[in-house]
Amino acid sequence: MLSFKQAFLEVEKFIAEADFSGNPTELYDPISYSMNLGGKRVRPATLLMVADIFEANKLDALHAAMGVEVFHNFTLVHDDIMDEAPLRRGQDTVYKKWNRDIAILSGDVMFVKAVDYFLKLQPAEKMGRVLRVFNKTAAEVCDGQQMDMNFETTEEVSIPQYLRMIELKTAVLLAASLKIGAIIGKASEEDADNIYEFGKNVGIAFQLQDDYLDAYADPRSFGKRVGGDIIANKKTYLLLEAMNLANEEQKLELKSCLDGELSDDDKVNRVKAVYDQLKIPQLSQLKMKTYFDRGMEALTKVNVAQEKKQPLMDIAEELMYRNI
Numbered sequence: 001m002l003s004f005k006q007a008f009l010e011v012e013k014f015i016a017e018a019d020f021s022g023n024p025t026e027l028y029d030p031i032s033y034s035m036n037l038g039g040k041r042v043r044p045a046t047l048l049m050v051a052d053i054f055e056a057n058k059l060d061a062l063h064a065a066m067g068v069e070v071f072h073n074f075t076l077v078h079d080d081i082m083d084e085a086p087l088r089r090g091q092d093t094v095y096k097k098w099n100r101d102i103a104i105l106s107g108d109v110m111f112v113k114a115v116d117y118f119l120k121l122q123p124a125e126k127m128g129r130v131l132r133v134f135n136k137t138a139a140e141v142c143d144g145q146q147m148d149m150n151f152e153t154t155e156e157v158s159i160p161q162y163l164r165m166i167e168l169k170t171a172v173l174l175a176a177s178l179k180i181g182a183i184i185g186k187a188s189e190e191d192a193d194n195i196y197e198f199g200k201n202v203g204i205a206f207q208l209q210d211d212y213l214d215a216y217a218d219p220r221s222f223g224k225r226v227g228g229d230i231i232a233n234k235k236t237y238l239l240l241e242a243m244n245l246a247n248e249e250q251k252l253e254l255k256s257c258l259d260g261e262l263s264d265d266d267k268v269n270r271v272k273a274v275y276d277q278l279k280i281p282q283l284s285q286l287k288m289k290t291y292f293d294r295g296m297e298a299l300t301k302v303n304v305a306q307e308k309k310q311p312l313m314d315i316a317e318e319l320m321y322r323n324i
Contacts, residue, residue: 001308002052004315007045011069014062020113030094030106031113034073037089042319043174044069046312047181050195053308054185060121064130064184067117068177071134074110075141077103082149111138121184129183137176144169151235159240163204171203194301201295202316208288209320211236215272216281227268233258237287238280239271245278292320 002010015035022028044065051061079085080093081103087093095103118134121127147165151157178199182192214229215238229236239254246254257270275281295316299309 001311002049003311004045004049004318007048007052008041010048010062011041011044011065014066015069018066026098026102027106027109030077030098030102031110033097034077034094034106034110035070037091039073039089041069042315043072043177046174046199046315047177049311049315050178050181051185053304053312054182054187054191056181056185057122060126060184061181063117063120064180065177067114067134068173068180070110070117071114071138072173074107074114075145077107077110079145081107082145126184130180133176133179133183137172140168140172144172157235157240159237159244162235162237162240166207167200167204170207171200174203174206175199188303191302191304194298197298198295198302198312201291201298202320205288205291205295205320208237208284208291211238212281212284212288215268215275227264227272230257230268230271231264238275238284241283242275242278242280245280246274250274250277288320292316 018035020028020031020035047065047068048061051064076088077094080088081095081100084095085093086096093103094106098106115131115134118127118130121130144165144167147161148169151162151165175196176199179192179196182195187195211229214236215227217226219226225231228234230239242254243251253274254271257267257274260267262270296313299312302309
């Protein structure tokens, strides 16, 4: 049984040994740069863990894990272009270090390279199943990104719409990574589907946790400014739930904060005061737990020994309850 730490180190080693070089160098250097910026490697590492549970070929598992991680980093390169973000993991983004056009093209090549890794899988029947999961997921991630962009200019966003957006933008890639790990092993179709449901629901819970931590994390351990989503008027679960539950006075206060010319600290403090009145932190954690428990229930249905599933449960709980 692989622990998350063991799987993480295997992914890091495989990335370090990968050759992304090519000509023209302006096109390929950003790929190596992006892949070596670091990160939690949650998706490829958990893919390796699932593949190990279902006794997959080790090299197949590493190729699939690399395909997932290259695709994930492709989405980050393009996200940074859309957001005009200068930093990623404390370093210049590809968009900032080179330029917009190079970042677009390098990202495009990363997508191709992700598919190339999946094409290494054997036998062909499993490769085909994996590619069908990957292609569906890649389109869904783009759907989720477009929904998120649409929300910026949409006056009314419902909570079900928001939950669907984070499912597509964030959760399905984790879910697909786990399912791919099951497919390349000896998992039944039912077990592969249940492992997907585990990843999807836990992925939604993780994103809800991020929404919560952005407003309520300990600033000393959070790693970025607390309240960034509030400052940016981002439609998070917390804000949408607050607008649903607020009375007229509270709605006016929230709208005044969102539309007014306040200092960042004043804006964050006033919005959080309304959240506290409405018990939004507690409701947010309850919603997180609902999805997390749903994911854990799906994992219990996977037909392997409990000790084999325990490392997945452990890392899910570790990520879920970070910095609360």
